[in-house]
Amino acid sequence: MNTQQTELIVKMNLSAWESQNKRFSELIEKLSDAQLLSETAPGRNTGVYLLGHIAAVNDDMLRLLGLRDKFFPEYTDIFIKSPDKSGKTFPSVAELKAAYNTVTNELNKHFNAFTTEQWLSKHTAVSEEDFAKEPMRNKLNVMISRTIHLANHMGQLAYLKN
Amino acid sequence: MNTQQTELIVKMNLSAWESQNKRFSELIEKLSDAQLLSETAPGRNTGVYLLGHIAAVNDDMLRLLGLRDKFFPEYTDIFIKSPDKSGKTFPSVAELKAAYNTVTNELNKHFNAFTTEQWLSKHTAVSEEDFAKEPMRNKLNVMISRTIHLANHMGQLAYLKN
Structure with missing residues (x-):
């Protein structure tokens, strides 16, 4: 029963992540x-x-969750460390859409195979010592916070619609 | 162990809800x-x-989660069923801030007392029959989806800052 409960809640969170990414994907295709x-x-x-x-x-999540190196390490400087209008050259819209799809499909491949134990294991930015004291610093919590972060920017991106 | 896992994940979701509401509350006080x-x-x-x-x-969640009647039933027509600029008279900003605090504090009082079984029990908009087939239609999932909904609008509200 408790194992079933745990799996149900993980599934609910994964479903929320997938739903936000589906909406994002549909919106960028529509614009x-x-x-x-x-x-x-x-x-x-x-x-x-x-x-x-x-x-x-999303690419950085692959690293943070210990899944693989980033596909597009150069994006970190342009799109995370720098604000918009930094003067840095952006890849084309088509390249960025393809990059988003690549990294998100790779994440989802792993997410759909994760066991509960994997979800609740530590991410790579926390030490074993700190994790023992703060078990919430796990992989599932990274996905939960990134789902909320995505929703936050989706509200803004929606303003581009007519 | 599984009970602990379930409680940990519920706590992570509750923490995300509380964090978004705290940010919302701080933002509306700052503006x-x-x-x-x-x-x-x-x-x-x-x-x-x-x-x-x-x-x-948030007021409607009290009803949806079977906790109590809405505090401000008249808001549903003005702020959910009608879009902005509908011509309907809005309460003052001070009244709306107080209303938000009233309903959210009431929700949080219940949320902090919920057992895992209560979180995973059905909400009031699903029948027993449908819930047996779709156990994800539970109270915790309502909170998860409302956290994401709040984040979506928070991204927009942030544009009011200088």
Whole structure:
């Protein structure tokens, strides 16, 4: 019963992650390149920056969860460490969409195979010692916080729709 | 061990809910009334509408989770069934902030006392029959989806900051 409960809750969280990514994927496919190159509100982040930012954050999860090296390590500087309009050259919209799909499909492949024990094991940015005291610093919690982070930016990206 | 795992994951989800609500609460306190009365982007929802919307949605959770009747049933029509700029009269910013605090404190009082069994029990909008087939339609999942919904609007409300 408790094992079933645990698996049910993990599944609920995974479902929320998948649902937000599906909505994101549908939105970026629906928006034109011209829309994505616009600011989401006057003086705020452009769609293309947010697209690169989400691709970079998802790519970084592969590293943080100990799954593999980043596919696009150069994105970290452009889309995480730097704000929009930093003067750095962005990849094209098509490249960023493809990158988002690559990293997210790779994450989902692993997520769908994770056992509960794997979900609740530590991520790579916490020491064994700290993890023993703070068991919430696990892989599942990374996914939960990244789902919320994605939803936060989705609300902004939605402003590019007519 | 499995009971501990289940409790840990519930705690992680509750922590995400509390964290988003804390950020929301801090943001609405930081924004001036003039800022809240502005549009979050040209032609988009005003801050005061989003504040009322979140207060109404949290109030509705009390009903959906079977905890009590809504404190502000009149908000449903103004802030959930109607879009912004519907011509309906809004309560003042001060009233909406107080309403948000009332409903959210009431929710949190219950959430902090819920057992795992209560979290995983059905919400009031699903029949016993459907719930037997779809056990994900439980109270915890309502909180997870409302956390994501709140994050979505928080991204928009953040555009009111200077």
